[in-house]
Amino acid sequence: VRAAYAEEVKAQAAADAEAAAALAAQMEAAGHAPSIEGGYGLGRPALTEEVAAWNTDIRPDGMGLPEGSGDVWTGEEVFVEKCAMCHGDFGEAVGRWPVLAGGQGTLENEDPVKTIGSYWPYLSTVYDYVNRAMPFGDASTLTPDEVYAITAYLLYLNNEVEDDFTLSSDNFTEVRLPNEENFFMDDRMDTEFPVFIRADICMENCKDEVEITMHASVLDVTPEEEGASEEDALNEEAATTTEESTTEVAAQETTEEAPAEEPAVEMAAFDPELAAAGERVFGKCRACHKVGDGARNGTGPQLNGIVGRGIGALEDFRYSDVFQEAHANGETWDEERLGAFLANPRDAMPRTRMSFAGLRDQGDIDAVIDYLKSVDQ
């Protein structure tokens, strides 16, 4: 019966494949949208200013580069202010953010470090990407001179230029990155297709022995289900426990609930319009700080309830010393304190690890504080 079934499956598969191919060809021909000579006449001409606003891309041959220049030291200043919070002062990276410097000579290693100096083929890619996507959370705000300066600093961090170097629209295309020659066009058609296009496929007795050589469970890096399944497990446990242990569980629950009996913090009033404006400004902070349901600590602590929260109060975040001291003194983030910190973090909390330079506009500061109040309500 099994053999007959297998034959039937094979025959059916062949017939199905043939029918499907025929159907596909038929549909393809029938559904084709027609071209019209000269186009459909839709859309309108793009104005020069409009093209200029969006056409900012840069190519290896220098196409698209704007006039401007920037030196290594200016680059360091801008980088420390706007980039170091994720990439580190020297491009070494914070947490899992991208490393930007070093790694030369590691591409054949078990763990290659792919940076601008070790891997990227073209400098134009650095300029283009920084200009279009950085800073993360505040894209398209850098001036051409700032982008030239950051790019010059990144070259310096990768030992490609000396510290007196100035990068400009004039000398840009003279700079070549060391790994350019090690890229080549996809060659799978030549190197892999001859191996993997196979006429004879073994179906029976293809090998004598099979051994398991590696188990994923050894690494144990698969995310566990948090919500539902743990709750299920708890419920199951509760369902099978004796009366005595159920009492224990109930007692624990009461203890856990106890903090709720503390005097409720009065919710601060906020201006919805100002809060909405603050949400936009907060985009600059979002790369490191999360708010809202399920917000987790990132490079910086999560900020739920921050207005009125104790300074350095989260147990699961590793604060710098100045925050730990403030926590030990029982200090809290009132609006005034938060405002001063947002205006000038390094003055307000000396030696803070937060590398954000601060918000210059008092209106932005007020707006961010109202936004932070609004997310808790």
Added chain:
Amino acid sequence: APDPAITELQPWRNQLGDGVDARPYGVPSKYASEAVRRDVPWLTADPISSVNFTPLHELDGIITPNGLCFERHHGGVADVDPAEYRLMINGLVDKEIVFTLEDLMRYPRENHVYFLECAANSGMEWAGAQLNGCQFTHGMIHNVMYTGIPLRLLLEEAGVQAGGKWLLAEGADASAMTRSIPMEKALDDCLVAFKMNGEALRPEQGYPVRLVVPGWEGNMWIKWLRRLEVGDEPWHHREETSKYTDLLANGQARRFTWEMDAKSVITSPSPQAPITHGKGWTVVTGIAWSGRGTIPRVDVTLDGGKNWHQARMSGPSFNKSVHRFYYEFEWDGSPLLLQSRAHDSTGYVQPTKNELRAIRGENSIYHNNGIQTWYVNENGEAENVEIS
């Protein structure tokens, strides 16, 4: 004893259910709540520039429901107001043009079912078995029906000049994602799509308009598409140089590895979908796809490749779409080493992971289409393993 599920009156048989006004946009049954996208927090610095995975083990057929299509963003989900949506074509064209969404809706449309696979799908498995579940090892893929305008029609509208050999597609998100696409592909089968599975694109899939680049790596399918520039050379931007290039063991790197090679995975049984019924008739099922055509055949082995069986393909076979396969057998309760092996319409046969490593090393990150192995023990529990 008689089954109380039959002999007793159930509340849904006895009492009235919700009316038609309860859910203007329907949601899955509360009993199907396990079918959700999941992410792997340790993979990336931040959930904004990150990825989540399609729950392949919960799905059947070939179409991915819109809310379960995996997400990959480089600057979060752009919240584009359709009234302010503009698509610009500039560069080496006779007419530089701006389209509104309304303009685009007046072009002839086509419907096609295509898979979209991230080039990094299975990328965590290059150095060996890591993640337990096809959702995590293979879930950076989805397969939906797109409605869109052939890109060719828009390029014809602008009039591509003789030197126009490349296209730069750019998104409107906070990363302004860009990729260079060769003109032959742009004129062949690319779509400027605004619907998926019949409804508007989901925000996380590029609402209101995305590019569809059939069979090619997902990163090229620019979401929130705002601009198409025609040029004479590729741009070599970040996502085609520092990322999405395949580093080989000798330190050299392949660039422009666009096509997704033939690949398959058994979605059940698998680590998140164990056999729970014990011995007897068991359905093995999975999906297969190729960026170069259709999948006329998939083979399945139960014993780690000693013996193979041709699986049964079921469902429509579309070009550059996911295909569904089944293999039913009577399980005797002994451990299994399950694998599937896809054959595509070019004659390419899915290689083993070791065959790929022999050519590419272990540092590629991208384009890992090697054969996946699940070990199923006597209890029906499955694990991601590698075998000799």
